[in-house]
Amino acid sequence: MSKLSSSAVLRPETEALITGSLFQRPRRAPDYEAETRSLHALAHSLAMGDGQVLQTLADTALLLCDAESSGISLLENNGEGSQRFRWVSAAGYVAPSRGNTTPFEDSPCGVTLKLGGAQLFSFPQRYFACLEGPVPEVVEGLVVPILGEVRPWGTIWVMSYDAHALFDAEHARVLTSLASFVGAALVIEASKTAANARADEANAARLALEQAEIRKDDSIAMISHELRNRMAPISSAIQVAQRLSTGNAPVLSALRIAERQLAQLNRIVSDLLDASRIRYNKISLELHEVVLQEIVEDAIAAVKTDIEVRGHTLRTMFPVGSLAISADPIRLTQVLTNVLSNAIKYTPDGGVIEVTLRNVSAAMNEATVEAGLVIRITDNGVGIPTEALPCVFEMFAQAKGGVGRSDGGLGIGLAVVQHIVALHGGNVDVRSAGAGCGTEVIIRLPAAAARTSTD
Known part of the structure; x- marks a missing residue:
């Protein structure tokens, strides 16, 4: 095994290129069956995402082109302001050279990208110093560019060491087809890498949040x-x-x-x-059998002074007979106090606030209404803009305008209200026809938890 002398290096583009010979030689018959089998294997490798698809492509090029060496060289920056090729996959005699690099200038791959299309090189080691190496000497090298949308990715190539096994137009066609597959695989891999990077960034942002x-x-x-x-x-x-x-x-x-x-x-x-x-789901209930009217009255008593200071009129409408319910009296009082405080705060002085209790299960002709206890608290205050209604139960959410900042609170109350009512098996609905149209808060408690008593 000897090494070719660098003194034998001649002008590569004028002496090594014999691309015209591809179309002058007898063209071998296409083997579409072998191509189909190989493409199926390549598609499977690409779908599996095992990271070996480029090496599989080099192996496939070796097989379909009856070559003795093959590989894929991709462009990369060399860190000095210029580009080079890295042999990301290699098969046959050059398999141990996988990972090597060659310069862009003065290389068959660089010449191919400059000229475009498939290029055939005769005895390339005699003309390109970067390919100097031990014999067997390369008789021919067929190189095809791997094109991208913006710039070429690199090249795919095959080599023959036998003067009786030369490349023709059919080999160029097969290698060009494989180059297209390489380009698609690289696009998919780049997209996957970018998606993974975005996913990692999103995950990091989520964890930080x-x-x-x-x-x-x-x-x-x-x-x-x-x-x-x-x-x-x-x-x-x-x-x-x-x-x-x-x-x-x-x-x-x-x-x-x-x-x-x-x-x-x-x-x-x-x-x-x-x-x-x-x-942290740490709110728990201590359930007792209580009278709902008494809880409402306790809540009203808690805000009575505020009602008087603001000059509001409070109207109540309770059904005949006590409404007994299994509930946490402290938490339910907190719910009603919170809603009443909002009504007081967001209603201009001299407004009207109404509190209505109903046992829907006892009402007539309301088959479409869910049975249970219904507490309605309405006011004729500043109302809620339509676009803000979907956000009223979000923590720290507040509609802009309509109330002075000193009266605005923290936007926590309704989120707490909704959570406590949900723990009781009920739900809360907030309605408003818009800014300046007042607000109605409807609290529903399940029928299974309520019953009417006339004691």
Whole structure:
């Protein structure tokens, strides 16, 4: 085994190219059956995505072109501002050279991409220094470009070491067909790589968002606990100050304002804590048999002062007889207080708020209405824009406009309401004809949990 001398290198493009011979030689008969079998195997390899499709293509080129060496060379940057070819697959005599690189300039692959189309080279090792190597000497090399939409990907090639086994136009046709398959495989692989990269980015973003949500919830819970711890002594101080200020109307009036604001702050803190509990499914119910009218009255009593301060008119409509229900009285009172507080807050001074209870299972001619208890709380306040209605139950969601920022709250209440009602097996519906048209909140509790008592 000897190495060809570099002194034998001549002008490659003028001396090595014999492409015209492809169409002057007798053309072998096509073997479509072998091509079909090979293409089926290639399609299977591509579908399996095992990463070996390019090597399978090189093996197929070796077989279909009756060659003794074959390979695929893809373009890459060499890190110095120019390009080179990397032998990403190789078969036959050159199989051990897989992974080698050759320059773009002064190489059969580079010449082929410059000229376009299939090119045939005679004794290429004599004309291209990059191909110098041990014998057997390459007698012919057939090179076909692998074209892409924007730029060529590289080349696919076959080599013969036998002067009696030369390439013809049929070999060029087969290799060109395989080059198209290589191009399709590379497009699929590039798309898959890009999709995987986007999926990885999306997954990383999702994980980062989840971590941010966890940190946010933890911070909210910590701040809420800190606020609640500090509100207890403030409440006690207000009560002491009220006792010490008996008969001093201006001071008592100021203390009542402070007391109302503290109660509002307490509700906000409770909602914040519940928002954290909802995320981790830590809200539980302590069910007792209670009278629904009493729960509604407790909720009204909790917001009575706010109703009076705003000058609202409250109207109630309860059915005859008590409505007994199995529920968590504290949580259900919280639900109604939250909804009533929204009605008070989002209704201009002097508005009207109505609270209606109905036992739909006892109503007549309402076969299309789901049986159970229905609580309706309506107001003639600022209403909700139509586009905001689908978002009213989202955590921290608020419609823009319609209420001063100081009255706007945190957008937590209805999310908490929906969750607690769902734990009772019920559902909540919020309706509004639009901005300035008031709001109606409908709370339904399942019939199985309710019954009417006349005791």
